[in-house]
Amino acid sequence: MKLKYLFFGVALVSLTSFSNDNLDTKYSVATKKSNTILQSPDGEKLIAKSDCVGCHKLDKKLIGPSYLDIAKKYASNEKNVNYLSEKIIKGGAGVWGTIPMAAHASLKKNDAKSMAIYILSLKKAS
Known part of the structure; x- marks a missing residue:
């Protein structure tokens, strides 16, 4: 009986490893200048x-907008990556409502850029 469960478990794990559900193919950020894809594997982490x-x-608004709403609002280009990374570091208010976003002054600029690239990468590729 234990051997049957072991075999079933191995078969289940093997079959799920062949899944075609790959988020990298669904979402991308393409710059208009060069059609290159901006990627940040560290942004999500x-x-x-x-x-x-x-x-x-x-995908849901809490106090601030959802990441998907941010990705829909801003074009995928270097200018917006820089803008959003500055907003992450300095904080601000007025773009999405009256509640201000807290500043993250201790965050490194490259880390903020990685976060912004990740957020913009959530825009569905057409």
Whole structure:
């Protein structure tokens, strides 16, 4: 009986490893100048470790806008990556409502850029 469960478990794990559900093919950020794709494998991890999750969610508005709403609002280019990374570091208010976003002054500029690139990468590729 234990051998049957072991075999079933191995078969299940093997079959799920062949899944075609790959988020990297669904979402991308293309710059208009060069059609290159901006990617940041660390952006998602940095956001998960920060206090961003207290105010933002992937697909729902909490205190601040969802990451998907941000990605829809801003074009995928270097100018907006720089703008958003500055907003992450300096904070601000007025763009999404009256509640201000807290500053993250201790965050490194490259980390803020990685976060901004990740957020913009959530825009569905057409």
